[in-house]
Amino acid sequence: MVNMTLRFVNCCRAADLRISTAEVLDVVRQLTLIDPYDEFLFHTVLRTNFAKSHRDQDLFERLYTLFFHEMKSDLTEAENTVESDGFDAVIAELTKEMTADGDAMKQALIDFLSGSPLGYLDLINKLHKQEELAAAVLKSNMTQLSSRLDVMLKINTIKQKVLQFLGSNHAVVDDSVTASIETAVNRRLNSAYDLLTQEAKTKNAGLKKIAHSDEHYTEIGHVPFSSLSGREIEEVRDVIKQLVKKLEEIATLRYSVAKKGAIDVKKTLRRAGKYLGIPIEIVRKDKPLRKGKIVVICDVSGSVWAMARFMLNILYALQECFSKVKSFIFVSELAEVTDVFIKKEVNEAIESIMTDAPIEYQAQTDYGMAFQNFRKRHLADLDKKTTLIIIGDARSNYQNPQDHILKELRDKCRRIIWLNPEQEKFWADGDSEMALYKDHCHEVRACGNLNQLIDFIQELVL
Amino acid sequence: MRCRTSDCEGFIIISYNVHADFVYTRISSHVSYISGHGTKGEGMEFENILEVQEKLESQKYISSREISTVVFLAVAMEKPILVEGPAGVGKTELAKSIAKALGRPLIRMQCYEGLDESKSLYEWEYAKQLLYTQMLKDKITDIVSETASLADAVDEIANHEDAFFSEKFIQTRPLLAAIKSPEPVVLLIDEIDKSDPEFEAFLLELLSDFQITIPEIGTMTAVTQPIVFLTSNNYRDMSDALKRRCIHLFIDYPDIETEMNIVRIKLPGIDEILLKKIVTIVARMRDMDLKKKPCISETIDWAKALLTLQIDELSPEIIATTLNPLLKYKADCDLVKRNLPELMAS
Incomplete structure (x- = not known):
């Protein structure tokens, strides 16, 4: 049983589920405390130790089913039957015929067929994470797709080979078991196919999804940013100005309260030394102000920009409330614009971003590429105190979404908040990748009008 | 823990056959530990999983088999439990019930941003x-x-x-109190996801070895092993190092049957038909886009309110007027009132 568990652990690791040796030891010890032949208990022990967050549980379940149910025949080392002999013969023949060219994927598929999914899981995992090359000439989203196609074709070839073999080798494989061997082979190849085409969905139980908003303003509050008229834009600016002022006041209030906290005995006594030990000057403890770091990644293509400009406007107006604000913009390539905001006045800076930043404004929006750029150049800007705010509609023109990069970013920062200027009902249609991206966010919000923006800002600052 | 010798032997043989001598020695030492203590070791609080379930039920906590299993394992292995789940599914209540069931004092520490050693240790x-x-x-x-x-x-x-x-x-704070306590305690570190990463790092020593280092005095090791619960609402992700030291348990909103059991145990004598309607409506509300989803205790509050008002038949008007114990935002109330027909549909 230990051996089996260890092999399962290897498979989990190949599929990117992090399991430490200490956890394996824990499982082995815990298995002695329960009845391991009760599957519910066995499963619970493995899950409680190997999938240590709700987000990992789906992947775990999938691997568990694959390993302990679909690959079952390999677990019970049964005696040789006519059927298993036939199966072995098929595998032997396949190995002989197909691995001559040293193709790792073919070898992995045959191993998978014979009951050891390790190599295949590893290759599939690599494939899911394959990145688009920043192509010089023609941009495409085909890298991953074509590799997948390749694997699919190989699966088909194996299926055909098995059929051929079974049809022409009556002497080796007993006729009575041909049908059952065929089903067994097909079942495994089908589950290999499923692994390839269906990525495990990450459960995101902690996801905070906010679509509604309080009624701050009845009329202007409901107009989508993208359809504001010139006069209304002015109106929104005024409202934002008021809001910024209000929030600043609250923040200053916090500063003054900070000086009225509990008495700091250590410092008071030190000062008392000056006056023969009489505590004349009383020092109070500074309450630490909540000052997080903010990193904003902002899509500046058409509709999003209408909302993003207001967002940036507010963030920079409220810079005092955070210890650092960094901002990046992208269409396809990503560029840092923090400096622009330092050098210029907020509104001026926003205007100049649209003309001066070193990115190509006419390019097609590509979120995958933008994330890839960010990870390559600016990953160090994220730490466990940083809130990453992504502003965008997640419409990526059917390019490779590369959502696994967002997952990596999640591991590096405190929270990821995605603001989408579109209302929630549009998130699922067309080229929107919101469904994929939201699995890696801590919070997703529809933020397309003033009311929603005010709600968000108040929650962020207060 | 009742040690069935045959099972243990089975394990040794299997593990020995495999390879990993290291694993083998760990198991064998564990077996001797169990047999050394006879049928029930002194440190063992629960004899088996069923006992966990029964003891929790005696505290009016309805626990699933998974919860009982994980609690049993954690207590037997002396490991902390990291409990995840949405707000109000009974994470904190689980720790309280365990403390009551075992007759241990509960030491609770609420985490928040800015919590540091001087307030926790x-x-x-x-x-x-x-x-x-x-x-x-x-x-x-x-x-x-x-x-x-x-x-x-x-x-x-x-x-x-x-x-x-x-x-x-030294002024003792909750964590040190748990370490120094002469009688075994249950330590509840509530909403660990709200604390800062520094605090989380500082907890590691406590969680793995149940010891704390004070520079001027030295290392203090726990006199008795506390049972530690950490709860998290997933506001942010916990570090791998912390997760590695804990056993994980996810509690979701209960299914309708379980929630009915919970309300029934808190409000004995409630009408079955009414109960089923209450629980179904609450479950449907949880699927709506609410600012704050109703939790189990709010279901109980609502049922209690309906009982007090001596209502035994739910109508849209009655629901609309009694929503207050259930929903805490005006926007939520409005949304629910607009969708009452769907909520009530059988």
Whole structure:
């Protein structure tokens, strides 16, 4: 049983589920405390130790089913039957015929067929994470797709080979078991196919999804940013100005309260030394102000920009409330614009971003590429105190979404908040990748009008 | 823990057949530990999973088989439990019920941003230290008077500095209290996801070895093993290092049957048909886009309110007027009122 568990652990690791040796030891010890032949208990022990967050549980379940149910025949080392002999013969023949060219994927598929999914899981995992090359000439989203196609074709070839073999080798494989061997082979190849085409969905139980908003303003509050008229834009600016002022006041209030906290005995006594030990000057403890770091990644293509400009406007107006604000913009390539905001006045800076930043404004929006750029150049800007705010509609023109990069970013920062200027009902249609991206966010919000923006800002600052 | 020898032997043989001698020794040492304690070890709080379930039920906590199993394993292995789940599914209640069921005191620490060691672990009582030095001034003069030079005086004082950096001058905070407690306790570290990463890192020593290091005094190891619960609402992700030291448990909103059981145990004698309607409607509300989803205790509050008002038939009007115990935002109430027909559909 230990051996089996260890092999399962290897498979989990190949599929990117992090399991430490200490956890394996824990499982082995815990298995002695329960009845391991009760599957519910066995499963619970493995899950409680190997999938240590709700987000990992789906992947775990999938691997568990694959390993302990679909690959079952390999677990019970049964005696040789006519059927298993036939199966072995098929595998032997396949190995002989197909691995001559040293193709790792073919070898992995045959191993998978014979009951050891390790190599295949590893290759599939690599494939899911394959990145688009920043192509010089023609941009495409085909890298991953074509590799997948390749694997699919190989699966088909194996299926055909098995059929051929079974049809022409009556002497080796007993006729009575041909049908059952065929089903067994097909079942495994089908589950290999499923692994390839269906990525495990990450459960995101902690996801905070906010679509509604309080009624701050009845009329202007409901107009989508993208359809504001010139006069209304002015109106929104005024409202934002008021809001910024209000929030600043609250923040200053916090500063003054900070000086009225509990008495700091250590410092008071030190000062008392000056006056023969009489505590004349009383020092109070500074309450630490909540000052997080903010990193904003902002899509500046058409509709999003209408909302993003207001967002940036507010963030920079409220810079005092955070210890650092960094901002990046992208269409396809990503560029840092923090400096622009330092050098210029907020509104001026926003205007100049649209003309001066070193990115190509006419390019097609590509979120995958933008994330890839960010990870390559600016990953160090994220730490466990940083809130990453992504502003965008997640419409990526059917390019490779590369959502696994967002997952990596999640591991590096405190929270990821995605603001989408579109209302929630549009998130699922067309080229929107919101469904994929939201699995890696801590919070997703529809933020397309003033009311929603005010709600968000108040929650962020207060 | 009842140790069935045959099972244990089975394990040893299997593990020995495999390879990993290391694993083998760990198992065998564990087996001897169990057999050394006879049928029920002294440290063992629960004999089996069923007992966990029964004891929790005696505290009016309906636990699923998974919850009982994980609690049993954690207690037997002396490992902390990291409980995840949406707000109000009974994470904190689980810790409280375990404490009550075992008759152990509960030490609770609520986490928040800015929580640090001085509020969670210990703090030196400067005022008391100073007061003592003032009062003992003469005594100190006596000690120093014998010495010839300043350096000697400093050395002499240094010999006595332990007196001022002793446990007498430490103000205990929850974590240290749990470590020092002579009787075994249940330690609940609530909403760990709200704390800062620094605090999380600082917890690691406590969670893996049940010990705490105070620079001036040294390392203090737990007198008795506390049962530790950490709860998280997933506001942010926990570090791998912390997760590695814990056993994980996810509690979701209960299914309708379980929630009915929970309400029934809290409000015995409630009408079955009404109960089913209440629980179904609440479950449907949880699927709506609400600012705050109703939790189990709010279901109970609502049922209690309906009982007090002696209502035994739910109508849209009654629901609309009694929503207050259930929903805490005006926007939520409005949304629910607009969708009452769908909520009520059978």
